[in-house]
Amino acid sequence: MSSHFYQPETVTCNGEKFKLFITKEQIDERMKQLGVQLNRDFEGKKPIFIGILNGAFIFLADIMRHVTIPCEVDFMKLSSYGDEKVSSGQVTELKHIDAKIEDRHVILVEDIVDTGLSMNYMVKRMHENNPASVSVCTLLHKKVATKYEVQLDYVGFEIPDAFVLGYGLDYAQEGRNLSQIYVLDKA
Numbered sequence: 001m002s003s004h005f006y007q008p009e010t011v012t013c014n015g016e017k018f019k020l021f022i023t024k025e026q027i028d029e030r031m032k033q034l035g036v037q038l039n040r041d042f043e044g045k046k047p048i049f050i051g052i053l054n055g056a057f058i059f060l061a062d063i064m065r066h067v068t069i070p071c072e073v074d075f076m077k078l079s080s081y082g083d084e085k086v087s088s089g090q091v092t093e094l095k096h097i098d099a100k101i102e103d104r105h106v107i108l109v110e111d112i113v114d115t116g117l118s119m120n121y122m123v124k125r126m127h128e129n130n131p132a133s134v135s136v137c138t139l140l141h142k143k144v145a146t147k148y149e150v151q152l153d154y155v156g157f158e159i160p161d162a163f164v165l166g167y168g169l170d171y172a173q174e175g176r177n178l179s180q181i182y183v184l185d186k187a
């Protein structure tokens, strides 16, 4: 089924050129598959999805609409990149969750796990509140960039160590609105 969203082959964002990397169709298909897995794994557990802002907002909205079991949602906001294309190596917590997660099944939802710094921090932070379980669901994973080990339970796509944009991911806060995922065109 074709989408009514704007789907260019290349985009320019903050003066840098990006080319199409993962199409809307590929994303939609993968969302359905992850939804099936989540419904099966959390049946009867009423999980709480915790989206990590800003990047996870589109992924979370899409994946949650493939979840048919009872569930809840909350958000946390972290900042580690500033306006650069490489991580600053520091995690700043800009907003904590409002929900009580003691004895709850938590599913952390992230746009991308790069070095693993943010997710490593998040998982530890969640465990401070004695949840029943903490699972990690990320749209993208740059396996070769790993510096901090994190167990990833649900991964949309494994990608190489390249800078990507769109579907929630930004470059200096722009480009989050793109419906597909683009990669920096070094050519």
Ligand code: IMP
Pocket (backbone or CB within 6 Å): 055, 080, 081, 087, 110, 111, 112, 113, 114, 115, 116, 117, 118, 119, 162, 163, 164, 165, 169, 170, 171
């Ligand atoms: P980590 O803490 O190094 O794993 O980085 C995770 C965060 O860095 C993500 O939540 C994104 O906000 C950001 N990030 C990492 N790689 C990219 C990228 O290729 N494009 C846009 N943002 C990225």
